[in-house]
Amino acid sequence: MTGLPPDVRREELVETTTTVNGELVTVAVPARLHVADFLRQHLGLTGTHVGCEQGACGMCTVMVDGEAVKSCLMFAVQLxxxxxxxxESLAEDDRLSPLQQAFKDEHALQCGFCSPGFLMTATALxxxxxCPSREEIREEIAGVLCRCTGYENIVTAIERWFAESPQRAADGDAPELTTPTRPATTGGRR
Ligand code: FES
Ligand code: FES
Known part of the structure; x- marks a missing residue:
C-alpha cells in the first residue's frame, strides 16, 4: 500500500478536494480512510463493493485519472x-451502458457482487x-475474482463490447468475436 503523504498524521482529518463522477467534492476525511470506504460511507456510492480489503479480490476497483485502481489500497486523502x-458513472439516464448491457445479455453475472470491479477494469482497459484480444482481456481482468459465474461469459461480454463499439467499428478497429454471442434479452433471470 502506498503510504500517507509525509505531512499527514494518521489520526487527523484532512480536507480533500476531488472530482467524483464529474462532480467536484470537498470533504474532511480521516487520514487513514481508504477510498472504498470514502466512496461508500461519505458519498453514498455503494456500487463500489468491498471484499478482502487487502488488494486480492478486485471487487473495489474504480478508475482514478483513467486507470484501474483497487480502492481499498488507496487513502482517500491521496485523491x-x-x-x-x-x-455509478456508467449508466446514462437510468439506461444501462453498452458494457453493462453486454454483461446482462451474455449472462456474465449471477449475484453481481464482483460486477463493478469487472466493469471498471474493462472501462480502464x-x-x-x-482492441484487446480475448487473451489480453483475460490477463487484464485477472485481478478481479468472481465466485459465481466462471469467467467465460465475463470475457465474452467484454469482448463483445469492444467488438460492438461504434467508435471502433468506425475506425475499422473492432475485433472478430471468437465466441457466439447470446441473443439480447429484455429482462428477467435466466
Ligand atoms: S476489497 Fe479491494 S481488492 Fe478486495
Ligand atoms: S457474479 Fe457473484 S461473485 Fe461474481
Whole structure:
C-alpha cells in the first residue's frame, strides 16, 4: 500500500478536494480512510463493493485519472486533485451502458457482487486504446475474482463490447468475436 503523504498524521482529518463522477467534492476525511470506504460511507456510492480489503479480490476497483485502481489500497486523502470514476458513472439516464448491457445479455453475472470491479477494469482497459484480444482481456481482468459465474461469459461480454463499439467499428478497429454471442434479452433471470 502506498503510504500517507509525509505531512499527514494518521489520526487527523484532512480536507480533500476531488472530482467524483464529474462532480467536484470537498470533504474532511480521516487520514487513514481508504477510498472504498470514502466512496461508500461519505458519498453514498455503494456500487463500489468491498471484499478482502487487502488488494486480492478486485471487487473495489474504480478508475482514478483513467486507470484501474483497487480502492481499498488507496487513502482517500491521496485523491486530492484527482479524478475518480465509479460504476455509478456508467449508466446514462437510468439506461444501462453498452458494457453493462453486454454483461446482462451474455449472462456474465449471477449475484453481481464482483460486477463493478469487472466493469471498471474493462472501462480502464478501453482507455488504453486499441482492441484487446480475448487473451489480453483475460490477463487484464485477472485481478478481479468472481465466485459465481466462471469467467467465460465475463470475457465474452467484454469482448463483445469492444467488438460492438461504434467508435471502433468506425475506425475499422473492432475485433472478430471468437465466441457466439447470446441473443439480447429484455429482462428477467435466466
Ligand atoms: S476489497 Fe479491494 S481488492 Fe478486495
Ligand atoms: S457474479 Fe457473484 S461473485 Fe461474481
Amino acid at each position: 486530492d486533485g484527482r479524478n475518480v470514476q465509479t460504476v 478501453a482507455n488504453q486504446g486499441g
